[in-house]
Amino acid sequence: MKQMGWGFKNIDVICFTHYHADHISGLPGLLLTIGNSDRREPVVLMGPPGLARVYDGLKTICPELPFDVIIDEIEPWDNMEVGIFNISACRLNHKIPCYGYRIDVKRAGKFNVEKAKALNIPMKLWSILQKQESVEYEGKIYTSDMVLGDERKGLRVSYITDSRPVDGIPNFIQGSDLFICEGMYGEENKLQKAKEYKHMLYSEAGMLASRGNVKEMWLTHFSPSMPFPQEFIGNARKYFRNTHVGTDRKNVTLLFED
Amino acid sequence: MKQMGWGFKNIDVICFTHYHADHISGLPGLLLTIGNSDRREPVVLMGPPGLARVYDGLKTICPELPFDVIIDEIEPWDNMEVGIFNISACRLNHKIPCYGYRIDVKRAGKFNVEKAKALNIPMKLWSILQKQESVEYEGKIYTSDMVLGDERKGLRVSYITDSRPVDGIPNFIQGSDLFICEGMYGEENKLQKAKEYKHMLYSEAGMLASRGNVKEMWLTHFSPSMPFPQEFIGNARKYFRNTHVGTDRKNVTLLFED
Numbered sequence: 001m002k003q004m005g006w007g008f009k010n011i012d013v014i015c016f017t018h019y020h021a022d023h024i025s026g027l028p029g030l031l032l033t034i035g036n037s038d039r040r041e042p043v044v045l046m047g048p049p050g051l052a053r054v055y056d057g058l059k060t061i062c063p064e065l066p067f068d069v070i071i072d073e074i075e076p077w078d079n080m081e082v083g084i085f086n087i088s089a090c091r092l093n094h095k096i097p098c099y100g101y102r103i104d105v106k107r108a109g110k111f112n113v114e115k116a117k118a119l120n121i122p123m124k125l126w127s128i129l130q131k132q133e134s135v136e137y138e139g140k141i142y143t144s145d146m147v148l149g150d151e152r153k154g155l156r157v158s159y160i161t162d163s164r165p166v167d168g169i170p171n172f173i174q175g176s177d178l179f180i181c182e183g184m185y186g187e188e189n190k191l192q193k194a195k196e197y198k199h200m201l202y203s204e205a206g207m208l209a210s211r212g213n214v215k216e217m218w219l220t221h222f223s224p225s226m227p228f229p230q231e232f233i234g235n236a237r238k239y240f241r242n243t244h245v246g247t248d249r250k251n252v253t254l255l256f257e258d
Numbered sequence: 259m260k261q262m263g264w265g266f267k268n269i270d271v272i273c274f275t276h277y278h279a280d281h282i283s284g285l286p287g288l289l290l291t292i293g294n295s296d297r298r299e300p301v302v303l304m305g306p307p308g309l310a311r312v313y314d315g316l317k318t319i320c321p322e323l324p325f326d327v328i329i330d331e332i333e334p335w336d337n338m339e340v341g342i343f344n345i346s347a348c349r350l351n352h353k354i355p356c357y358g359y360r361i362d363v364k365r366a367g368k369f370n371v372e373k374a375k376a377l378n379i380p381m382k383l384w385s386i387l388q389k390q391e392s393v394e395y396e397g398k399i400y401t402s403d404m405v406l407g408d409e410r411k412g413l414r415v416s417y418i419t420d421s422r423p424v425d426g427i428p429n430f431i432q433g434s435d436l437f438i439c440e441g442m443y444g445e446e447n448k449l450q451k452a453k454e455y456k457h458m459l460y461s462e463a464g465m466l467a468s469r470g471n472v473k474e475m476w477l478t479h480f481s482p483s484m485p486f487p488q489e490f491i492g493n494a495r496k497y498f499r500n501t502h503v504g505t506d507r508k509n510v511t512l513l514f515e516d
Binding site: 019020021022024025026028029032036053054056057058059060061062224 | 277278279280282283284286287290294311312314315316317318319320482
C-alpha cells in the first residue's frame with residue numbers, strides 16, 4: 001500500500017478470514033501506521049468468532065492507538081453496510097473457522113428526467129434524490145424512488161481463502177467482476193496434500209470460478225514449494241479461461257457497466 | 259533475509275531492545291518461518307523484563323511451533339554465551355525499558371608450533387587444542403593454554419536503538435568494528451523533538467561513535483519525516499567521519515585482523 005501511494009487514513013474496515021499468523025500478524029503494524037496517518041475515526045475489525053481474544057493478544061504491542069478499534073465477531077448471515085460497500089461472509093472449510101468475503105457496490109437506477117418534470121420536482125433537489133436520499137422542501141417530502149429507475153448492475157468482488165472447495169461458494173461468488181481465490185497447489189498430483197492442509201488445487205479454484213460465472217479470477221496464496229506459480233496456470237484455465245496469477249501490487253480499477 | 263538467501267534454520271537467538279511494535283511485530287511471522295525451515299532445536303528470545311508477557315500475547319497467532327521457545331528476560335549485568343558469540347546488554351534511555359546490545363566474537367591466541375614440539379604433543383592433537391578444547395590421550399591431559407599464545411583481538415558489533423545518548427554508551431561500544439546506531443533526526447533543529455520522543459540526532463550518534471572509538475558507524479531507524487536520510491549525513495560526519503546510512507539488505511563481512 002505504501003509503494004502504491006494509497007495512504008492509510010481511509011481504512012474503515014479490516015476483514016479477517018481466520019487467525020493463522022500469515023493472515024493477521026501484520027495487524028499491529030498496520031494499526032500503528034493508520035494511527036500515524038492522523039486518523040482519529042474508529043476502525044472496525046471483523047471476522048469469525050475469536051477475534052476479540054486474538055486482538056487482545058496482539059494489542060500488547062500496540063496498546064495506545066489514537067483511534068478506537070471496534071471488534072465485530074460476525075456470523076455468515078450478518079450483513080454489513082460500510083459506506084457504499086455491502087459486505088457478506090460465507091463459511092469456508094479450513095483447519096480453523098474461516099470465512100470468505102464478498103463486497104458489493106450497489107448502483108442506483110438511472111435518473112428519469114421526464115418523471116421528475118412530470119412530478120414538478122424542483123431541479124435543485126435532483127442531485128440529492130440522485131444520491132438515493134430523500135429531502136423535505138416547502139412542506140413536501142421527496143424520495144429518490146420517485147425519480148430513479150430500477151437498480152442497475154453494481155460491482156462485486158469476492159475473496160476465498162483458505163479453504164477446500166465448498167458447495168456454497170459458486171452461489172456466494174455468483175457473477176463477481178473479480179474473484180480472488182486461493183491456489184495453494186498448481187500440480188494436480190497434490191490433491192492429497194490439499195486435502196490434508198485444507199487448501200485447493202488450481203483446478204479446483206478454476207471449477208469454482210466457472211460454476212460461479214465470474215468475469216475474472218486471480219489466484220493467490222501459493223505454496224512456497226511452487227516458486228513459479230505461473231507454471232501451472234493451465235490447470236486452472238482448463239476450467240476457467242480468464243484466470244491470472246496474483247502478484248504483489250497487482251490491482252485493477254473496476255467500472256460500472258456502460 | 260529471504261532476499262539475501264541466508265535461510266532461517268540457524269537462528270539460535272533473537273535479541274529484543276524493547277517492545278514497541280516496530281521492533282517486535284514481525285516475531286510471529288519470523289518464528290513460523292523458522293519452523294518452516296525445519297528447525298527443531300529451541301530458539302532463545304532475550305530482552306528486557308516484560309518479554310514473557312509480550313510473547314504470551316503474540317503467540318495467540320503462532321500457538322503451535324515445531325521447536326521450543328525459551329524466554330530469557332535478561333538484566334544488563336548478565337552475560338550470554340551463544341556458540342562463538344558473547345552477548346552483552348546495556349540500559350538505554352527510551353520511553354519504555356530498552357537495551358542496547360554488543361556482540362563479541364573472541365579469538366584465541368596463535369598456535370605456537372615450537373612450544374607444541376618442545377612439549378612433545380602429538381601432532382594429531384594440534385587441531386583439537388587450536389580450537390581451545392582440551393583432550394586426553396594415552397593417559398595424559400593436554401590443554402589449549404599449553405600451545406596457544408595470548409588471546410588476540412576479536413570482533414565487536416554493537417547496536418544502540420531506541421535511545422537518547424547515555425553516558426555509558428561510549429564505554430559499552432568501545433572499539434567496535436561496526437556500530438549500528440539510531441539516527442532518528444538528521445536536522446540539528448529537531449533536538450526538542452528528539453528529547454520529547456527519546457531519540458537521537460545524527461550529531462549525537464556521531465559523538466557517541468567518536469567517543470566510542472569505533473571503526474565504522476551505520477545509522478538506522480530514520481524518521482518518516484526525513485525521506486532522504488543521506489541528506490543530513492554531514493551532521494554526523496562532523497563528529498565521526500566513517501558514518502554511513504543504513505539501507506535494507508546492507509551488510510558487511512567482518513574479518514579478524516591480519
